[in-house]
Amino acid sequence: MDASFFIASRIRFRRKIVMVSIAVSFLVMIIAVAVSSGFRREIRNGLSEVAGDVQLTLPDLNYLEESSPVDTDPAFLPYVLEMDEVESVDPVIYRAGIVKSDEDIYGILVKGIEGGVSDSLGLAVAIPSSFAEMSGLKAGDRLLTYFIGEKIKVRQFNIAEIYDDLLSADGRFLVYADIADMRRLNEWDAGQASLMEVRLKSDLTDEQAINAAASEIGYRMNAYASEEDDTLVATSSVSRYPQLFDWLGLIDFNVFFILMLMTVVAGFNMISGLLIMLFENISTIGLLKSLGMTDRAIAKVFLSSSAVLVLKGMAIGNAIAFLICIIQDTTHLLRLDPENYFVSSVPVNLDFSAILIADAAAFIVIMLLLLIPSLFISRVDPAETVRVR
Structure with missing residues (x-):
């Protein structure tokens, strides 16, 4: 065994408060990373469910009219x-409609999807919870809807279910219906739709990956389209909902600031702890010097002991953070206002690659900061310190 590591294993650090502060710092860092990853996952998956990650549309798409379908x-x-x-490509039909109640008139956007909403009565729809709350409608009610075009068309839908809508904050009321019902409304054939929605693999959550996929899809559309195909454009969810991704970017910046702050706090706590350790063992340092051990080897002794302390604090902080995240993910104890945060509870996602990077980066920065107090060793004179009790 290396002499430095052997001596380091015999040195005991008695200030437990330092390890507690390190554990708390890593606890905060891991929770911040998990919450940031959770928000990105929930919002990205929610957008993918609502409008796809990439939409293939005509340049002049008009939600009001039943004309201009795509193959x-x-x-x-x-x-x-x-x-x-790419996970899947699904045809959908969008059509704007008007719902009139006894007191108000509401604008809705009906989205026809394959499979639709399960209901034995037919013409079944699912309405968002924000619309249900505002209009007073509930499951089992009728939804009389007017569609404006060359001529006004009226449909009486059956409300089969109410769903929690991610985009309630932007004022959109998205109503899901069966694509077959919407084709009959628009008088379209079975192979026609308003547009096609591309869903990407769930692990693609950042803006660069989504935009890159949209660009590649657009390239393949132009390269392999036949003369009979419609001229379509590929637009990503990043370009359609920039406010959501800007908000995620702000969260990521806040998380980065928290990581830096907690790393610096843990680093300076360890600096003070290492200085205390050096002063408590000043006679040991003098003795090791008198026996011929170099300053670098002695610094290695105390840095090794400090590294063990940091790793213990990291392990404790990680374990508690994992436990808190698992509890939140299963119970949703911490609630949020969907009007402001787009989700009803604090989302958490244990992205182990991001957590590993955060742990490794924090450990490296802390150990680099500990090089500062280790310079104290070179100033110790064995002749003056070997008699210190």
Whole structure:
């Protein structure tokens, strides 16, 4: 065994408060990373469910009219589906409508999807909770809807369910219906839709990856489209909902600030702890010097002892953070206002790669900061300190 590590194993650090502060710092860091990752996952998945990650649309898409459908089986579709990033490509139909109650008039956007909403009565729809609360509607009620176009069309839908809507904060009321019902409304054939929504793999959560996938899809559409195919454009959710991704960027910045702050706090706590350790063992330092051990080897002794302390604090902080995150993920104890945060509870996601990077970066920074007090060793004179009790 290396002499420095052997001596370090015999040195005991008695100031437990330092390890507690390190554990608390790592606890805060891991929770911050988990919450940031949780927000990104929930909002990204919510957007993907609501409007897809990439939309393939006509340049002049009009939600009001039933004209200008797109072919749901273009020549380029197999080349898009073979991309590693793509999960699925689904045809959808959008149509704006008006709902009139006894007191108010509401604008809604009906989205026809394959499979629709399960209901034995037909013409079943799912309405957002924000719309249900505002209009006083509930599951089992009828939804009389007017569709404006060349001529006004009226449909009486059956409300089969009410869902929690991610985009309630932007004033949109998105109502889900069966795509077959919407095709009959628009008088379209089975192979026609308003647009196609591309869903990417769930691990693609950052803006760069989504935009890169949208660019590749757009390239493949242009490269492999036949003369009969419609001219479509690929737009990503990042460009359609920039406010949400800007908000996520602000959260990421706050998390980075928290990580830096907690790392510095833990580092300076360890600096004070290492200085105390050096002063308590000043006679040991003098003795080791008198026996011929170099300043670097002695510094290695105390840095090794400090590293063990940091790792213990890291392990304790990580363990408690994991426990808190698991409890929050299963019980949703901490609630949020969806109007401000888009989700009803604090989301957490244990992204172990991000946690590992945060732990490793914090450990390296702390150990680099500990090089400052280790310079004290070079100033110790063995002749003056070897008799110190």
